[in-house]
Amino acid sequence: xxxxxxxxxxxxxxxxxxxxxxxxxxxxxxxxxxxxxxxxxxxxxxxxxxxxxxxxxxxxxxxxxxxxxxxxxxxxxxxxxxxxxxxxxxxxxxxxxxxxxxxxxxxxxxxxxxxxxxxxxxxxxxxxxxxxxxxxxxxxxxxxxxxxxxxxxxxxxxxxxxxxxxxxxxxxxxxxxxxxxxxxxxxxxxxxxxxxxxxxxxxxxxxxxxxxxxxxxxxxxxxxxxxxxxxxxxxxxxxxxxxxxxxxxxxxxxxxxxxxxxxxxxxxxxxxxxxxxxxxxxxxxxxxxxxxxxxxxxxxxxxxxxxxxxxxxxxxxxxxxxxxxxxxxxxxxxxxxxxxxxxxxxxxxxxxxxxxxxxxxxxxxxxxxxxxxxxxxxxxxxxxxxxxxxxxxxxxxxxxxxxxxxxxxxxxxxxxxxxxxxxxxxxxxxxxxxxxxxxxxxxxxxxxxxxxxxxxxxxxxxxxxxxxxxxxxxxxxxxxxxxxxxxxxxxxxxxxxx
Amino acid sequence: xxxxxxxxxxxxxxxxxxxxxxxxxxxxxxxxxxxxxxxxxxxxxxxxxxxxxxxxxxxxxxxxxxxxxxxxxxxxxxxxxxxxxxxxxxxxxxxxxxxxxxxxxxxxxxxxxxxxxxxxxxxxxxxxxxxxxxxxxxxxxxxxxxxxxxxxxxxxxxxxxxxxxxxxxxxxxxxxxxxxxxxxxxxxxxxxxxxxxxxxxxxxxxxxxxxxxxxxxxxxxxxxxxxxxxxxxxxxxxxxxxxxxxxxxxxxxxxxxxxxxxxxxxxxxxxxxxxxxxxxxxxxxxxxxxxxxxxxxxxxxxxxxxxxxxxxxxxxxxxxxxxxxxxxxxxxxxxxxxxx
Numbered sequence: 001x002x003x004x005x006x007x008x009x010x011x012x013x014x015x016x017x018x019x020x021x022x023x024x025x026x027x028x029x030x031x032x033x034x035x036x037x038x039x040x041x042x043x044x045x046x047x048x049x050x051x052x053x054x055x056x057x058x059x060x061x062x063x064x065x066x067x068x069x070x071x072x073x074x075x076x077x078x079x080x081x082x083x084x085x086x087x088x089x090x091x092x093x094x095x096x097x098x099x100x101x102x103x104x105x106x107x108x109x110x111x112x113x114x115x116x117x118x119x120x121x122x123x124x125x126x127x128x129x130x131x132x133x134x135x136x137x138x139x140x141x142x143x144x145x146x147x148x149x150x151x152x153x154x155x156x157x158x159x160x161x162x163x164x165x166x167x168x169x170x171x172x173x174x175x176x177x178x179x180x181x182x183x184x185x186x187x188x189x190x191x192x193x194x195x196x197x198x199x200x201x202x203x204x205x206x207x208x209x210x211x212x213x214x215x216x217x218x219x220x221x222x223x224x225x226x227x228x229x230x231x232x233x234x235x236x237x238x239x240x241x242x243x244x245x246x247x248x249x250x251x252x253x254x255x256x257x258x259x260x261x262x263x264x265x266x267x268x269x270x271x272x273x274x275x276x277x278x279x280x281x282x283x284x285x286x287x288x289x290x291x292x293x294x295x296x297x298x299x300x301x302x303x304x305x306x307x308x309x310x311x312x313x314x315x316x317x318x319x320x321x322x323x324x325x326x327x328x329x330x331x332x333x334x335x336x337x338x339x340x341x342x343x344x345x346x347x348x349x350x351x352x353x354x355x356x357x358x359x360x361x362x363x364x365x366x367x368x369x370x371x372x373x374x375x376x377x378x379x380x381x382x383x384x385x386x387x388x389x390x391x392x393x394x395x396x397x398x399x400x401x402x403x404x405x406x407x408x409x410x411x412x413x414x415x416x417x418x419x420x421x422x423x424x425x426x427x428x429x430x431x432x433x434x435x436x437x438x439x440x441x442x443x444x445x446x447x448x449x450x451x452x453x454x455x456x457x458x459x460x461x462x463x464x465x466x467x468x469x470x471x472x473x474x475x476x477x478x479x480x481x482x483x484x485x486x487x488x489x490x491x492x493x494x495x496x497x498x
Numbered sequence: 499x500x501x502x503x504x505x506x507x508x509x510x511x512x513x514x515x516x517x518x519x520x521x522x523x524x525x526x527x528x529x530x531x532x533x534x535x536x537x538x539x540x541x542x543x544x545x546x547x548x549x550x551x552x553x554x555x556x557x558x559x560x561x562x563x564x565x566x567x568x569x570x571x572x573x574x575x576x577x578x579x580x581x582x583x584x585x586x587x588x589x590x591x592x593x594x595x596x597x598x599x600x601x602x603x604x605x606x607x608x609x610x611x612x613x614x615x616x617x618x619x620x621x622x623x624x625x626x627x628x629x630x631x632x633x634x635x636x637x638x639x640x641x642x643x644x645x646x647x648x649x650x651x652x653x654x655x656x657x658x659x660x661x662x663x664x665x666x667x668x669x670x671x672x673x674x675x676x677x678x679x680x681x682x683x684x685x686x687x688x689x690x691x692x693x694x695x696x697x698x699x700x701x702x703x704x705x706x707x708x709x710x711x712x713x714x715x716x717x718x719x720x721x722x723x724x725x726x727x728x729x730x731x732x733x734x735x736x737x738x739x740x741x742x743x744x745x746x747x748x749x750x751x752x753x754x755x756x757x758x759x760x761x762x763x764x765x766x767x768x769x770x771x772x773x774x775x776x777x778x779x780x781x782x783x784x785x786x787x788x789x790x791x792x793x794x795x796x797x798x799x800x801x802x803x804x805x806x807x808x809x810x811x812x813x814x815x816x817x818x819x820x821x822x823x824x825x826x827x828x829x830x831x832x833x834x835x836x837x838x
Contacts, residue, residue, distance in 0.1 A: 303719060327721025341719055344712040346779055355709055356720045358702045365701050396833070409720070 003066070005030040005162060005193050006051075011060030013046055015426070020046040021217045024060070028162075028195060033188060033207040035225070036197045038214035039237060039454060039489075044197050047214070048164050051195075052084035053077035065161060078104075083160040085151045087167050091139050098122035098135035101154055129153045129183045145176040152183060155192060163187060164195045169203060181206045199288050201230050201493055213237055234493065238456075238485045248462055248480075249440045254278040257315055258448025259331075259417045264309030266292075266299045271473040272309075277417065277448035279314075282439060284459035285452040287469030287492050293452045294336055295472070297419045301326045301333040313417060327356065332415035334406050336422045336452075342406045343394050350376035350390040352405050356413035379408040383438060400431025407438060418442065421452045436462050456485050468492050527828055528773050528788045528821075535792060539799035546802050553681060555794050560683035560745045561586075563790040565761055566768035567694045568738030570786045571731040573769050574698070574711045576778030577630065577637035579732060581644035582739040583761035585622045587754065588652040589615040589743030594661035594753025597668060604665035611747075615740035622648055623736020627729030637732075645762070652755035661753035672748030683745055687787075690741060694783040707731060711778025767814075768793055771821040792817070 006028040013021040021043045028034045038044050049055050050062070053071030062069045064080055071077040077084065092100050098119045099106070107117035122135035131149050139147060148168060155163045165184075169177045184194060184207045198204055204211060205225055213220040213236040220236050260276040273296050277283045287293045299306040302320040311318055311329075318329040326333070335341040344352050353376045354361055361372040376390045385404045387397065394405055403423055410418065420439070424432045440462070443449050453459050459466050460483045468476040468491040476491040478484075540547035565582050572579045593611040596602070602610065622644055629640045674682040698704035706727045709717050714724050746757060772789030774781025793814060800810050 301719075322723070323719050324721045324723055333719060335719060341713075341715050344709050344716055344779075346712045347709065351705070351709070355705075355717065355722075358705060362702045365703060367700060367702060367705060413721070 003030070004028055005065055006069075006195075007061075007063040009061045009063075011047075011050065011057050011062060013050060013055060013058050019217055021050070021057075024214075024217075024219045026212060026219060026222065028193060029210075031188065031191050031193055032209045033184070033194045033196060035204045035208035035211040036195060036214065037201075037204075037211055037233065037237060039456070042214040043217040044214055045166070046217070048084055048166055048195070048197065051077065051082060051162075051164060052086075078158065078160070081159070081161040082164065083155050083158065083162070084164040085148065085166065085168060089144070089147050089151055091147050091151070093138075093140040095139060096135065097126070097133055097137050097139060097142070097150060100139050100150060101125055101135075101157055105157060125153055125156050128156060129186060130179075131183070145172050145179075148172070149180065149183060152180075152187070155187060156190075160192065162193045162195065164197075166197050167199065168196075169198060169200060177203065199493070201233060231490075234486060234489055238489055249444065252280050252440065252444045254281045254464065255446075258313070258446075259450070260310075260312040260315075261300060262310040262312070264296065264299060264311075265307050266295060266305065266472070267307060271471075273472075273474055275467055275474060275477075277450055278464075279446045279448055280443050281464050282443055282449040282451055282462055284463030284466040285450060285469060286454075286456060286459055286466050286488055289454070291469040291492065292472035293469045294421050296469070297333060297421055297450065297452060301331055301419060303333065327413060327415070330414075330416035332356075332410040332413065332418055334403075334410070334418065334420045334423055336425065338399070338402055338406060338425075343402060345395040346393060348391045349380065349385070349387055349394055349397075349405060352394050353379055353390075353409045353412050356409045360412070375412060376408075379411060383408050383411075384434065398431070399427045400434065403427060403431070403435060404438070407435075407442075411442070416447055418447060418449045419452075420449060422454065423451070424453065424455065424458065432458070456488060460485065470494065527824075528771065528785050528792070532788050532792050532795065535795055535799070539795065539802070543799050543802040546799055551798065551802075553675065553679075555791075555798055556684040557681045557749065558798070559790045559794045560681075560687045560749065561742050561761070562764050562768055562793070563687040563787055564690050564738050564742040564745055565765040566772075566786045566790050567690050567783055568735035569762075569765045569769050570694065570772075570774055570781065570783045571698075571707060571734045572637070573766070573774050573776060574707050574778055574781055575728050575731045576711045576714070577728065577731065578641065578766070578776070579623075579626065579735045580638065580641040580762050581622060581626060581648055582735060582742075582765055583758035583763075584645045584649035584652065585619055585736060585739040586743045586746060586758035586761060587756065588622070588648045588655065589619050589740045590746050590753040590757050591652045591656040591661060591755055592618050592753075593743055593747055594664060595655070597665055597747075598661055598663050604667050607665065608668055612741075612744055615743045616737050617740070619736040619738070619740025619743070620733050621736065622739070623733040624729065626736070627732030630732070631725045631729055649755070656753065656755045658755060660755075662751070664747060664751050668748070669751050672751065683748055686741070686745055686748075690738060691783055691787045694786075698783055703727065703730070708779055711780070713779075764793065767818050771818060773821075773825060775825075789821075 004027040008024055008026040011021060011024045012019070024047065036044050036047065046055070050057050053074045053076045056070070056072065064082065069080060071080065092103065101122045102118050107114040107121065119135040126133060126135065129149070131153060133142065133146060152163065168180060172180060188194060188207065194207060196204070196207060208225050210222060210224050211228065211233065212222040213233070215237065256279045258277050258279045258281070262274050264273045265271070285293045295304065298304040300311060300320070302322045302325055311320055313329050313331065320326045320329060323333070339345055344355065350372055354372050358367065361368050361375060373390065380387065380390055383404045385401050385408065387401065394402055397405065424435055427435065439449055439451070451459065451463060464480050466478045466483065466488060467474050468478070468488055470492055475494065478488060545551055565586065569579055569582065593615045596611040596614050597607045599607060626637070626641050626644050629635055630637045671682055676682065676685060698707060706717070706722070710724045710727055717724050747753060768789035769781070769786050770776065770789070771792055772781065772785030772787070774785060796814055796817060797810060800813060
């Protein structure tokens with residue numbers, strides 16, 4: 001085998017409170033198709049962001065094409081010959097296909113763009129990758145699939161040596177996927193190395209020669225795809241064993257119904273979703289990102305549109321058109337994006353807690369500072385939020401404490417049903433345990449909890465039941481006692497072709 | 499003294515120092531700048547430190563302070579209102595027309611003029627807010643449109659003429675100086691600021707204004723409808739434009755369709771110099787008052803220096819930008835202080 005084009009030795013990256021990547025040692029051979037696999041949060045994105053110059057590694061060495069490689073910006077990566085195609089495409093929408101293709105190297109004569117040459121070369125490139133669009137077409141008029149192929153075709157413009165693709169097939173139809181693989185094979189034939197991230201296990205053999213599995217920021221194994229079966233791959237992805245069974249509280253009795261969702265549909269194309277959560281019950285939701293977990297929770301809460309479906313809170317039918325309706329009906333949503341959607345980052349801890357129900361601490365529209373102070377102080381103590389004062393701005397809080405503030409604000413409102421989307425993301429182990437304990441206390445007081453998480457061991461540790469989502473619908477329900485990581489993971493991937 | 503006790507005292511002293519720093523940076527930064535500027539001019543510019551001069555400054559900040567107080571609400575929610583200058587013009591015309599109506603005694607016409615000004619201003623503000631929220635058009639565009647619409651309306655209503663002949667008691671009130679120190683115009687401005695301060699600092703409504711500017715989506719997902727509050731902020735800006743129009747009439751005694759040209763930019767400058775962030779969520783109306791004072795003091799001081807009208811805008815323009823740059827440094831430093 002020729003010497004590897006890319007070598008990672010003991011590469012690590014940490015963010016405040018979490019270790020995203022730890023001691024990853026990996027070799028990618030020249031001209032191979034290398035598939036990266038792992039559950040959400042396993043560290044795949046961090047890895048490609050390190051290679052793409054978005055973040056800098058905290059530790060370890062990277063060698064690319066025989067030279068030490070330490071990109072500081074995406075431009076460094078691209079100059080070195082690495083091209084990353086992210087899920088979020090960054091096209092110049094108002095410009096033409098040719099301009100997009102050639103943008104970084106527009107042919108010019110004395111500072112004036114030579115459009116004839118630009119279009120001629122673009123046409124050549126498009127022909128080479130077998131893409132049937134006119135160079136002069138405005139990009140905004142193309143479909144997502146074509147845009148993606150153009151992003152990939154740019155690889156040829158820069159004669160990039162390594163092409164990194166982050167879930168390129170996530171939004172494509174079967175036909176478009178075929179076209180994509182066709183182009184990737186052509187690139188491979190020209191000697192381009194491809195690192196490929198995908199959740200669709202059945203398609204990884206199309207361009208992949210070897211597969212690397214990541215889990216919890218660590219490398220599990222690198223294997224040749226020849227002779228490797230899909231169950232074997234799933235086995236590699238199945239996480240650590242469940243460590244803390246004590247988080248589950250068997251003493252809490254489930255009595256009555258907190259939430260029932262019947263026939264919920266988000267749009268004309270999405271399937272129906274029905275389930276219920278009991279009082280005192282924690283129901284886990286497993287599934288891949290984009291499987292409809294977050295989308296369903298947001299639709300229930302009225303944050304996004306829904307076209308059909310009945311929602312019952314404690315047996316009573318409620319109409320939910322907006323988050324305002326949902327909150328009044330006793331629901332709350334702890335969003336996945338804590339900082340962007342959950343918190344008022346620049347405001348104080350107390351102000352964040354009371355925002356859900358200012359009527360409770362005001363008279364005739366005037367805020368009673370003392371009552372606000374008392375209420376916030378009580379919740380800060382109850383939830384053991386670590387802060388020197390309730391006047392501190394929550395921006396400076398750790399992830400765990402910020403999440404507790406989010407829980408506190410909904411406790412202040414007196415919500416009966418808690419929809420929690422990735423409540424422990426980016427939170428360290430100690431704080432996680434506290435969050436679990438807290439959610440259990442709330443459940444024991446008769447609330448229903450829907451717990452969405454990408455961390456399967458976590459769901460297994462604390463939930464009564466787990467609903468498995470795939471392609472927008474519930475593909476399975478597993479009760480406690482039948483929990484099995486392998487089985488749940490298989491269900492989540494099944495729809496995508498295991 | 500034991501080492502432990504000494505350590506505790508050191509810690510307490512450090513905590514106190516942090517508190518002072520935090521207060522100084524967060525609340526008093528701009529005020530300190532104002533005091534320094536006043537001292538500088540008092541020492542160097544002839545006639546600056548005279549009672550007559552201060553009286554003049556007090557009168558001159560009136561219009562801008564009132565306009566800027568309403569502007570503070572809009573900017574705190576993350577919007578902008580470019581229409582206040584020409585809404586003011588429209589209101590001066592409306593107010594002057596009401597007061598010059600011969601069939602009304604002044605005891606009726608003056609309050610009626612105030613109501614008319616606030617009504618027209620509030621309506622313009624409501625239209626601004628409603629269009630912004632209903633069709634999600636950037637407030638920059640909507641209020642730029644309103645700037646032209648109101649200006650045209652002022653010309654139409656006034657028949658493109660200035661309106662004079664306001665009732666004498668009204669004119670007298672405009673020249674009134676309470677206790678020989680506070681011009682009536684200044685008291686009105688301070689009154690508006692105090693109301694704004696109270697609303698922003700002590701009411702549920704004020705809390706929402708800050709919260710929406712900080713993170714509108716979080717407010718929505720907390721079960722509220724930000725729309726109402728954002729429209730209300732524009733209405734408030736329109737109302738203060740109406741009040742500012744009355745102040746304009748008190749001071750200049752003439753309603754004019756070409757009044758208030760460029761006033762919106764002065765108001766925005768006062769808000770920004772006062773430390774309110776254009777991104778919303780951060781700032782105070784007291785800062786706005788101080789910002790308005792800084793602009794006027796600079797203007798007057800430079801005048802007394804003999805700096806001509808041509809050079810003055812260069813200095814004031816520089817100060818606006820400088821204020822925002824310093825603000826960024828202040829923020830960074832505040833975070834350091836906060837996190838220790």
